[in-house]
Amino acid sequence: MVATRHTLLFTAALLAVSSPIGIEAATPVPLAPSRAAAVQRIDDYAAASDAARQAGAMLLVSIEPQAAAAHDPAGSHLERAAVQQRFAASGTPWVFCRLGLHDGGAALVADPGLGAMRRGAGIFVVDHAHPEYAGRVVSILPRTPGKYYRFEPAHIDQLPGLPTASLTQRSLILAVRIHPESPRSTEGTCDPVLCSEAAAHSEHQARLRRQGHHGWDARSRRIAGGMGAGSAAEVCAESWPDQDLLDSCVDCVASWRQSSGHWNAVHSPQAAYGYDIRRGSNGIWYATGIFRR
Numbered sequence: 001m002v003a004t005r006h007t008l009l010f011t012a013a014l015l016a017v018s019s020p021i022g023i024e025a026a027t028p029v030p031l032a033p034s035r036a037a038a039v040q041r042i043d044d045y046a047a048a049s050d051a052a053r054q055a056g057a058m059l060l061v062s063i064e065p066q067a068a069a070a071h072d073p074a075g076s077h078l079e080r081a082a083v084q085q086r087f088a089a090s091g092t093p094w095v096f097c098r099l100g101l102h103d104g105g106a107a108l109v110a111d112p113g114l115g116a117m118r119r120g121a122g123i124f125v126v127d128h129a130h131p132e133y134a135g136r137v138v139s140i141l142p143r144t145p146g147k148y149y150r151f152e153p154a155h156i157d158q159l160p161g162l163p164t165a166s167l168t169q170r171s172l173i174l175a176v177r178i179h180p181e182s183p184r185s186t187e188g189t190c191d192p193v194l195c196s197e198a199a200a201h202s203e204h205q206a207r208l209r210r211q212g213h214h215g216w217d218a219r220s221r222r223i224a225g226g227m228g229a230g231s232a233a234e235v236c237a238e239s240w241p242d243q244d245l246l247d248s249c250v251d252c253v254a255s256w257r258q259s260s261g262h263w264n265a266v267h268s269p270q271a272a273y274g275y276d277i278r279r280g281s282n283g284i285w286y287a288t289g290i291f292r293r
Contacts, residue, residue, distance in 0.1 A: 039084045040095045043068060045104055048097035052128040053135075057093035059126040060159065063109055063117070067100030074123060074143065077153035090160035092129050113137060116171075116245045118144040123156065130164045138167050139174070142246060148254070149175075149246035163190035168245065169199070172275040172287060175249035176266065179257070183267040185291055186275075194274025197223060198288040201236075205286035206278035211238045223292070230271060230292040235262045241283035248285035249277060256289075265291055 042048040045061065052059035064072045075098050077083055087094045099105040101121060109117045114124060117140055125139035139159055143151045158177055162170045173190070176183050197219055205211055213234060223232050237255040239248035256262040270291040277287040 037088055037093050039087050040093075041098075042095060043098050045097055045099060045108065048095050049126070049128075052093075052095040052126065055093045055095065056129050057095050058129050058160075059095050059097065060087075060123060061108070061126070062096070062098045062123050063105035063121050064098060064100055065121055067103045068098050069100075073153050074121070074151075074156065077156055083157065086157060087160045092160070094160070114140065116140040116142060116167075118142040118146065118244065120144040122151065123159075125159060127164075133164065133166070136167070138162075138165070139170050140167065140246065142244075146247040147240075147243060148248075148250040152178075165190065165195060166199075166276070168202075168278065169195055169274075169276050171245050172249045172252070172277045172289075175246070175253045176275065176289075178250075179253055181257070181267065183253075183263075184269045185266050185273050185289065186270075188270045189272045191272040191274055191292070193223065194272055194290045194292065195276065196274070198274040198276040198290050199278075201234075201290075202276045202278040202286050202288045205236065205238075205288070206280035206284075209280045209282045209284065211236050211286060219290075223290070233265045233291045233293075235265050235289045237262075237287045239285040239287075243283075243285065245277075245279075245285070248279075249287070252277065252285065252287035265289070 040051060042051055048059055062074050062078060064075050066072070068075060070076065078096055078098070108114060109119050114137065117124060120143060122140065122142040122144070124137055127133040127136055127138045139162065141151055141155055142149070155178055158174055162173060165173070173186050176186055201219065204214060213236060216234060220232050235256055237252040239251045243251065256266045266289060270293060272292040274290045275288070277285050279285045
């Protein structure tokens with residue numbers, strides 16, 4: 001049987017445990033109003049970047065067709081008090097910067113590092129809050145429609161709740177969370193061990209240019225050593241070729257939806273999870289999700 005792009009792989013392993021332990025899904029707890037830092041608004045990219053660095057904040061940049069237009073769907077969403085409160089209550093400082101394409105925005109989105117912005121309006125986030133990602137772009141929401149990803153202002157609401165992680169990890173987690181069936185696998189802890197394993201295996205598949213659970217026995221033993229209890233499961237998927245990051249993330253989540261076994265892992269609550277995705281030299285992205293109940 002010839003494998004197609006929609007061939008999906010799933011595996012599970014029981015980790016050795018001396019006694020079962022339970023970990024409840026994490027529920028974000030809003031800060032008390034007195035502790036929630038106000039979101040700063042600085043509509044100059046250099047000044048906003050400096051302010052974010054000095055404050056150890058996340059920098060959200062909204063590139064809009066026209067600068068600060070009152071009825072811009074993304075900009076007006078960011079102006080809503082409830083949205084700003086969501087960001088302020090995240091426990092991490094935020095700086096917002098709104099720019100028009102003709103007021104410096106076009107030069108920014110032309111940078112190769114922002115290729116996933118599709119050279120148009122959209123939102124990107126630079127992490128100045130966490131040393132391991134300092135100065136790196138960790139989220140991108142392009143407003144130009146792609147093959148699979150279609151921007152909605154409500155997607156902005158997901159940004160403050162995404163874990164501290166890389167651009168590829170946060171993008172795949174976002175794709176899981178915005179799926180219309182509301183999968184619950186990311187309600188638990190985003191675990192660094194599982195994220196590292198997902199990153200390494202996605203890189204391995206991309207290097208081989210072949211989807212598979214290569215080395216799962218060894219990987220599951222490492223997870224057992226690092227986690228100590230519970231059962232582990234892994235899902236893998238690959239995108240159609242020559243897609244950008246967000247299209248491929250949404251594509252891979254949709255592929256998991258086609259298999260009951262995969263979807264059970266992605267849709268079910270998990271105590272801990274790690275997701276990542278990498279692009280191979282063949283233009284195909286390879287996604288991995290690893291979970292522990």
